[in-house]
Amino acid sequence: MFPKEERILAWQKIPESSRIIFFASIIIIIFLTPNLAEGYESTWDEVNINTNNNYNAAVIDSNGDAWVFGDNGVIIHGEKLTNWSIVNSPTVEDILTADSNENLVVAAGKNGVVIYKEIQSNEWINIDIDNQTRINSVSINNVDEIVIVTDLGDIQIFKDNEWLQINSLTSEKLFDITFESERGLISGSSGLILGSEDNGLTWEVRDTPEIVAESEIISIGYYKANRAYAITSEGNILKSTQESLTTTVGYSWTIKEIESENYSTSMNVNLTSLEVLSTTKILLTGEEGFVALSKDGGNIVTPQLLPDGNTYLKINDIAMETAFRGIIVGDNGKIFYTENGGEDNPVGFEIIDLSDFNEFVDFTKDNLWEGLKATVKIVIFGILLGFFLGIMLAMCKTAPTTLKQMIESDLEKTLILFWIVIPISIFSTRESGIGLGIFAFLSIISISILLDQYINKKNTESDGFLGILIPEQHRNKVIKILGLSLLIGVPISGGMNINGGAELIYSALVDFHDFQLGSDTPKLSAQLGYIFAPIGNPSAFFALIIGIGLTYLGILFILTNGTFTKKTIYAGKLMLLVILWAIILTELFVGFDL
Numbered sequence: 314m315f316p317k318e319e320r321i322l323a324w325q326k327i328p329e330s331s332r333i334i335f336f337a338s339i340i341i342i343i344f345l346t347p348n349l350a351e352g353y354e355s356t357w358d359e360v361n362i363n364t365n366n367n368y369n370a371a372v373i374d375s376n377g378d379a380w381v382f383g384d385n386g387v388i389i390h391g392e393k394l395t396n397w398s399i400v401n402s403p404t405v406e407d408i409l410t411a412d413s414n415e416n417l418v419v420a421a422g423k424n425g426v427v428i429y430k431e432i433q434s435n436e437w438i439n440i441d442i443d444n445q446t447r448i449n450s451v452s453i454n455n456v457d458e459i460v461i462v463t464d465l466g467d468i469q470i471f472k473d474n475e476w477l478q479i480n481s482l483t484s485e486k487l488f489d490i491t492f493e494s495e496r497g498l499i500s501g502s503s504g505l506i507l508g509s510e511d512n513g514l515t516w517e518v519r520d521t522p523e524i525v526a527e528s529e530i531i532s533i534g535y536y537k538a539n540r541a542y543a544i545t546s547e548g549n550i551l552k553s554t555q556e557s558l559t560t561t562v563g564y565s566w567t568i569k570e571i572e573s574e575n576y577s578t579s580m581n582v583n584l585t586s587l588e589v590l591s592t593t594k595i596l597l598t599g600e601e602g603f604v605a606l607s608k609d610g611g612n613i614v615t616p617q618l619l620p621d622g623n624t625y626l627k628i629n630d631i632a633m634e635t636a637f638r639g640i641i642v643g644d645n646g647k648i649f650y651t652e653n654g655g656e657d658n659p660v661g662f663e664i665i666d667l668s669d670f671n672e673f674v675d676f677t678k679d680n681l682w683e684g685l686k687a688t689v690k691i692v693i694f695g696i697l698l699g700f701f702l703g704i705m706l707a708m709c710k711t712a713p714t715t716l717k718q719m720i721e722s723d724l725e726k727t728l729i730l731f732w733i734v735i736p737i738s739i740f741s742t743r744e745s746g747i748g749l750g751i752f753a754f755l756s757i758i759s760i761s762i763l764l765d766q767y768i769n770k771k772n773t774e775s776d777g778f779l780g781i782l783i784p785e786q787h788r789n790k791v792i793k794i795l796g797l798s799l800l801i802g803v804p805i806s807g808g809m810n811i812n813g814g815a816e817l818i819y820s821a822l823v824d825f826h827d828f829q830l831g832s833d834t835p836k837l838s839a840q841l842g843y844i845f846a847p848i849g850n851p852s853a854f855f856a857l858i859i860g861i862g863l864t865y866l867g868i869l870f871i872l873t874n875g876t877f878t879k880k881t882i883y884a885g886k887l888m889l890l891v892i893l894w895a896i897i898l899t900e901l902f903v904g905f906d907l
Contacts, residue, residue, distance in 0.1 A: 314733055340745045353657035355530040355618035357604070357649035361387055363395055368413040368642035371632035374418050374432055379632060382408035382420045382644050388437075392638065394650060403428055410450045411630075419459050421448040427471070429459060432734060442469060442476050452490045454497065454512040462487035462499055481507070482518060486529070489867070493535035498563050500530035500543055508563045522568045524578060526547055532587040538562060542611070548580035548599075569611035580605075580614060588631035588639075596655055598628035598641055606656055616655050619649065687800045694847055694854060701858055720792060720870070725778035731795060736803070736811055789873065796870025799863045814867055817860025824853040836899045 336382040368383040373780065379391030386402040408422040419429040425442040438527040440459070441449070447464040454460055459471040460479075464486050468479040486502040490513075497509040499516065504525040509514040521530075528545040535541045541562045553562050570576045584599040593610040597603070602624045607614045619626070626643050633639030637654040661704040720727060734757045742750030765779050783791055802813030812820065847854035 322650060340385060352660045354660050356653040357619055357653050357655060359620050360397055360648040360650055362646060362648060365646045367408045367644040370630045371640055371642045372411045372413040372418060373632045373634045374413045375415045376432060377634055379640055381648060403439050412452045413882045414453045416457055417453055419451050419453060421451040421461055423447050440471055440800055450489045452492050454492045455495045456512055460490060462490045488531045489533045493538060498533050500533040502529045504528050505529060506530060519564055524568055533631055534587055534589040536589040536592055542587060542589050542595055544584045544587045546583055548577055548582040548584055552610060571614055573613040578657055581751045585628060587632045588633050588634060590636040594636060596629055596631055600627045602626045604628060604655055617655050619902060627664050724783060724788060725781050739811060792870050792873050794869045800867030814860045814863030816855045818864060821853040821857035822862060824850050835877050
């Protein structure tokens with residue numbers, strides 16, 4: 314019998330503790346490996362207009378200008394889709410629908426209101442219909458005649474400066490109308506679609522699938538002469554194509570089985586608007602912030618993102634200048650602009666071969682340059698901080714021009730410096746820049762010295778500065794007032810405000826907190842990210858340094874009793890130990906999950 318072979322890496326030879334570590338490592342790798350899958354970001358940018366009206370309709374005219382219409386007759390003009398403004402409206406009625414062509418822009422809405430303007434004109438003209446009905450849709454035919462459809466099944470055409478009633482063959486609600494050349498389509502309730510071949514003078518009923526017989530077809534649109542789409546309020550998509558040389562678009566309609574909805578014929582979404590961008594590309598909107606794009610004629614419909622905070626917004630209309638550039642409008646004064654057809658941008662991770670020197674340089678050169686600049690900033694900040702601390706210590710103890718000398722012997726000079734010279738320099742800097750501020754500072758100092766020499770040329774130093782001498786019995790009170798002014802500054806509104814030390818510290822800390830570099834956990838280690846804040850906001854860091862210095866001086870002056878001798882803090886060591894242990898215990902137990 315052969316002896317059993319001893320394996321070098323036999324499982325039994327591995328210590329039990331090592332096995333546990335091995336399994337634990339596998340579990341950590343499996344469950345804690347970060348997900349590097351792709352995400353998406355919205356390409357819709359919100360347009361800020363100072364109004365909360367619901368926007369119901371939008372068009373983009375032949376000049377590339379957007380016109381948005383809403384409740385209470387509000388009209389918004391977007392020049393080249395960039396400069397947005399509110400324009401005067403000739404009506405206060407809610408405007409629900411709009412259309413435009415090469416020559417006209419027209420809009421209509423509640424209580425029979427109809428307004429229009431020529432493209433090159435700024436004047437809106439009222440051509441309201443007689444009966445006070447709700448106009449659901451308006452369109453312009455091939456000969457610049459305005460055609461409207463209503464809630465009562467009416468069709469009217471503005472011809473030769475008067476409204477003509479057209480036989481609609483129905484009493485159903487009519488929701489939308491559109492024209493392509495001389496052909497027109499109307500959609501309505503109970504699955505109704507009407508068609509015209511003579512610019513809307515006569516209409517006939519077109520066949521629609523039985524499945525939408527009880528549905529409201531709320532939007533319909535052509536793409537040139539070879540494709541048309543329609544949608545229902547329940548989320549169905551209908552399509553019409555040119556079946557043969559003798560059957561034009563709009564006669565035969567089929568309902569789409571939507572592959573992205575498991576081949577259902579409905580998306581189960583309350584749709585509101587349809588825009589046909591090409592023969593196969595359509596854009597849909599609906600309630601609860603629904604915006605969706607299909608690139609294959611409705612087979613796969615992909616919901617798109619809106620900016621955060623608009624999840625429950627009702628989107629009412631779409632207006633596209635091209636297949637990529639356009640706007641959508643909705644309730645609560647919302648307008649969104651896109652240059653990507655509303656399609657979300659993928660956001661993922663790119664694997665870069667850093668062993669390739671050219672790729673390494675391309676990938677890192679910007680970061681290295683920014684890192685170098687940040688390093689230089691850190692060095693400069695370190696030098697300034699060291700210089701600042703050195704000056705402070707020197708003023709407080711060692712330098713010939715000590716703080717004690719400034720206050721006890723040169724109080725008048727110190728008051729003029731803090732109450733006159735520095736404020737004037739600050740105001741000069743605010744008005745005309747730092748150059749004038751420095752010039753004002755040096756000029757006032759020089760003039761003050763020369764003037765003092767002239768005034769006191771025959772007097773002794775006991776006569777003060779510039780002939781001003783504060784009586785001994787009031788000097789201590791003046792020092793306290795000086796300390797208070799350094800602490801709070803000049804707390805008035807407007808350009809005359811000067812921040813004191815306390816305000817400078819508070820403002821700097823608020824600016825640093827805006828970076829959100831730490832967490833909400835109240836422990837020191839959770840806030841270490843803020844050590845990088847001075848790089849992001851050097852001016853706030855400079856304000857913090859100045860604020861600490863002014864606060865230190867202010868407190869020192871306020872607490873003065875006429876002398877600047879050493880002071881002992883009562884229970885100082887005990888307070889220091891309590892603070893130290895509070896920090897240690899916080900680090901150990903706060904935010905620690907068992």
